[in-house]
Amino acid sequence: MKTDNQSLFGESVKPIGLASDHAGLHAKDFIISKLEEKAIPYIDFGTYSGESTDYADFAHQLAKAVESGDCYPGIAICGSGNGINMTVNKHQHIRAALCWNKELAYLARAHNDANILSLPGRFLEDEEIYEILVTFLNTPFEGGRHQRRIDKIPCKG
Secondary structure (H helix, E strand, C coil): CCCCECCCCCCECCCEEEEECHHHHHHHHHHHHHHHHCCCCEEECCCCCCCCCCHHHHHHHHHHHHHHCCCCCEEEEECCCHHHHHHHCCCCCCCEEECCCHHHHHHHHHCCCCCEEEEECCCCCHHHHHHHHHHHHHCCCCCCHHHHHHHCCCCCC
16 A cells, blocks of 8 residues: 555655654654655754753644645654654544554554654664664555554544
């Protein structure tokens, strides 16, 4: 199954959205360097410095852009990955997955059709970030029984 953004090494149809707080800035800058190496377009929603910031300020911008289709997929990073992940998942059409290894990134895409990758910036080395990123961007959604489960995610009251 082809996604809106073919693969890390393929041609991107939409820019990838990025957001981080100060604790995720190094990881975000590392990802940006890899995207630029591959000439993959992206939109950086911030933060842009190491000064203390609130992850929600950037997470909501990213989630809205993914929901509207302005970018796909999204990558959200804070110190533990938890706060920014919780924030983007407050949006109705977001399925963000907190991944700290490539196996989780694979399952998040293949089984859950995750549209935002959340990362714990303080707990991953650059090599691990790259492996997770490549896996997330190159894994297609399997559909089938997984689609039925995803269809049950929205709360119907």
